[in-house]
Amino acid sequence: MNFGLSDEQEMIVSTVRSFVENEIYPHEDLVERTGEVPSDLAQEIKRKTLDLGFYACNFPEEVGGAGLNHLDFALVERELGRGSMALTHFFGRPQNILMACEGEQREKYLLPAVRGERMDALAMTEPEAGSDVRGMRCTAVRDGGDWVVNGTKHFISGADHADFFIVFIATGVDETPKGPKKRITAFLVDRGHPGFEVRDGYQSVSHRGYKNCVLEFTDCRLPDAQVLGEVDGGFDVMNTWLYATRITVATMSVGRARRCFDYALDYAAERKQFGQQIGKFQGVSFQIADMITEIDAADYLTLASAWRLDQGLDANREIASAKVYATEMLAHVTDATLQIFGGMGLMSDFPIERFWRDARVERIWDGTSEIQRHIISRSLLRPLGA
């Protein structure tokens, strides 16, 4: 067993860390203040990422990516997690699900996405279908050789900058002994396609500037050529390619927690009350001890789940454990750091209040903590018949 990083991994971490510190941190206040990423800044981050060969580094070399394995990619995302999501979005990591593109779809979607020419966004969630994906109401019906789509998607991250979308849509219903079960198909939809509209979504307390949007389909006609994977095979592509994205949330939570922790540690060592540094009070020092212990635990849990994927081992339960633990750890670390800062922690002069706000969504998106606990417990209890 070896817990050390290789020379390459050390250099990957150090390059991405420097990139985030030099190219992302300086612009964070602007994004927080305006809730926007200026497009020239977005393009600059994208160009620099392309120049460094890190753009789409999660894609295999044969399609122009860097071919990083899950573990190396987790290290990249862990460092990116330190910075504002609105900005690191342009350190492009297209959705792996695009590997399901076939024939002309590769030229039109996959390859331009890897080259940074077109950005993608993934759309699954609906107002009435959150954790219950199969409850979706966005429906496509056959009309001639085409599909006609009607319905609404919301909470679509990155949609404001996306040139095309991977959208999950119900394409039929199966009657099963447990009741009706919707069949789902993944479609590729271009921005500006007739009958398809992208609108601004809600103001979120987390990740200002990383907008969520609403997608509206009104009698939108899509040919079969836009189907990603097989018709009614939406869950197959989802299970093949979206399996690993929960690692992203876990690993970015670890990165952000480490950044936040450094503030807590420095403040505990410098801030004086009652004639001494507050780090000398056990109430503060034990918080510091708990925080670093939880951060390390989450870090190892997350990297181990990525490593399992690389080894071809089952990782569903481990990824769920990493996601739930890392995001709840981040909630604790940001909250405890804020407490150490006292009133000052709530002020926007420090990024602590932002880390605290941003942390909240991590326990919700990409599968809530409850869904992760469901996955973990079912994987253990189902084999026992319980």
Place this chain on the structure above:
Amino acid sequence: MKVLVPVKRVIDYNVKVRVKADGSGVDLANVKMSMNPFDEIAVEEAIRLKEAGKADEVVAVSIGVKQAQETLRTALAMGADRAILVVAADDVHTDIEPLAVAKILKGVVDEEQPGLVLCGKQAIDNDMNATGQMLSALMGWSQATFASEVDIDGDSATVTREVDGGLQTIKVKMPAVVTVDLRLNEPRYASLPNIMKAKKKPLDEKTAADYGVDASPRLEIVKTTEPEARAAGIKVGSVDELVEKLKEAGVV
């Protein structure tokens, strides 16, 4: 032309340095180490010379402990073509003194025959600012120190130097030793493809003995102490009060 770039593994500039309890030096156990920032600028300049077609090979060399290999891999990931590690100490706390480093470098230069040695003006750990100058003396080569601009033109180099009170431009004959200052360039990040390629680039390992140099220390460190903590300042309410306080302090 071949460019030789000596790089040193030093305590990372972001680390808050702590003095060892016995005062014998700085604590380096479990501390992040990086390439000396001035050397990073030298590596960058060498790579730029290669990109501009003025150099055809960039060789990085490091003299120190075995772990300096990581520093050389960084140089390779930035774009150096190959690397030479000269192991001259076992203990990470042993600092090889400038004269020993310069003598070893002379051995490397004799072997490699570069047309230019580009090095950092000093290492940020002990601020000696001596190795480049000593090397040029040992080689009998021209030297140009504290470079903020380097222009190689065949047999000569025009170097702008950052000196007290301004800039000085000099012309030196090649081969030369040029030590670089902070404003020469902004070093690049190691790109992902270059990081992946770095491992495949050759890294030769040598020892100080291979060059017949005794690297054992000649200087004795008497004491290492923390800098004195700065006393807190005060706020003054007016210009008059400021002048008053400055008079009290005896500075006006």
